[in-house]
Amino acid sequence: MSLKHAVLAVLSHADRTGYELTRKIDGSVANFWPATHQQIYLELKKLDSEGWVTFREKAQSDKPDKKIYSISRSGRAELKRWVLESQAPTPVKDVLLIKLFASHLVSSDVLIDELDRHRVGHEVKLKEYRAIEREHFKSTHISRDALAQYLTLRKGIIAEKAWLEWCEESIARLRASD
Amino acid sequence: MSLKHAVLAVLSHADRTGYELTRKIDGSVANFWPATHQQIYLELKKLDSEGWVTFREKAQSDKPDKKIYSISRSGRAELKRWVLESQAPTPVKDVLLIKLFASHLVSSDVLIDELDRHRVGHEVKLKEYRAIEREHFKSTHISRDALAQYLTLRKGIIAEKAWLEWCEESIARLRASD
DNA sequence: GAACACATGTAACACGTTACATGATTGC
DNA sequence: GCAATCATGTAACGTGTTACATGTGTTC
Structure with a gap:
């Protein structure tokens, strides 16, 4: 579709x-x-x-x-x-959240390791996106055409920051609960 | 799968x-x-x-x-x-970003309206999630079993906040570009 | 009287993935 | 010699959606 x-x-x-x-x-x-x-x-x-x-x-x-x-x-x-056409928001689908939901079956160490792997992955992505931002969208005035593409990049940056925040918070909470 | x-x-x-x-x-x-x-x-x-x-x-x-x-x-x-099993991050799929990528074909008013509809939707979701948080996870100490479920909720809250931030920023940038 | 919540199911189709297949050039 | 990049494709399978189908009880 x-x-x-x-x-x-x-x-x-x-x-x-x-x-x-x-x-x-x-x-x-x-x-x-x-x-x-x-x-x-x-x-x-x-x-x-x-x-x-x-x-x-x-x-x-x-x-x-x-x-x-x-x-x-x-x-x-x-x-x-x-x-x-007006668009309904794309529903969230995330395998990691399913695993979390079932994580009462495994030790918190295993979970923390997995979350940390994801944290690192999102950190890397965030750096990549920021490098693109510096390279391609550094000027103060961006054309209307480029703006739309810039906004998709900004979505990537904001989403990766949110992932990072969540991974860090989750790891901290799991550590504190032991 | x-x-x-x-x-x-x-x-x-x-x-x-x-x-x-x-x-x-x-x-x-x-x-x-x-x-x-x-x-x-x-x-x-x-x-x-x-x-x-x-x-x-x-x-x-x-x-x-x-x-x-x-x-x-x-x-x-x-x-x-x-x-x-270690899990690769679920790839992002978002129809709104496709539309944004093609938005040079339409006026910025149309785009702003659409972004605002999404902004409102995410605002509503965020409120829902926060209500669940207040109701079900108010105590300072949460059991290990409940914690995993709480973390999925936290993911929802953090992701919705990120969406809101992005919608607001995008609308502001589009307004400024006119 | 219409619409909605409860509760389950079949059939046809659309969408997406994995495996397999080919073949040249370039770098290790 | 092996793997990777460029470049396209078929076939089989698995996943997901839409439409259709049935039937009761409750609310507007």
Whole structure:
């Protein structure tokens, strides 16, 4: 449902190959709607058969040939229509919370170790995002077009900070309860 | 993959009917792994055929009969095995971020309205969670068993606060850019 | 009389993952 | 020689959603 529009959204900024869409190039789809390359190639095929994207094949001598996809006029119209629809918040799904909910079955040491691994992971992500912020959005005035992309980055930063805060708090509470 | 274990996790605390599992009773599965009742009835059937849950049928005169499910010894063992596995963080998936990424196609007024709707939604959720916190976790000393459940609530509270912060910041930035 | 809460289920379809398959170039 | 990056694809399977179906009791 959403991957279709996620792909269109990225193509509305720049032409891309299927391969590029699966990578986290320039902070696009992969960051907020990850998918495998199989999934993306399939969607591109569907988008093509609906006329929402077009592609041109480009032969390369040193690397495999590639297909460069572009959003079409009707694709852009469809994307706009979809963006204009009001959106219910995406429900939270988190495996770690399920594990926590069942954690009365294991020792708190095991739990603390797991939480600490997650803490470190979120710390790393936060640093990455902050580096992107410094590099690409340092100027005081940001264009309207860049602003929207900046806000998705800000979401990443704020969410990672929240994760960190929660991991630290949880570890402290578990330590205190022993 | 995870719904199976989410259901086991809830049943490890108390017996439940399929119907109860689909509701947000006592802040269980529905809060961090939402699923439709069809999905849950199907999983319960699978869990039963694997011997991880058992059920007893209870006839009711005023309401439809129901099946009360319990976790079995092997189910508890399986749940423990699964909890002990180290978990990669659940990847972020968020439709709103896709829309933001494509928002250069629409006016900033439309965007601000949408962000404000989300802001209000998160405000309401935050209040709900805080009410649960006041009601159920007011004492200074919380048992180890209750602590794990409290931490899932804390995750909800911290995440909603982060959402609010981001919505407010984003609206302000969009207003300033006009 | 309509809508909602309780309570369970089947069937068809859409979405997503894993495994398998191919093949060139570049770096260790 | 082995692994990684670039680049695309098929097939089988598993997960999740939507629509449809049934039936009682309570509230507006």
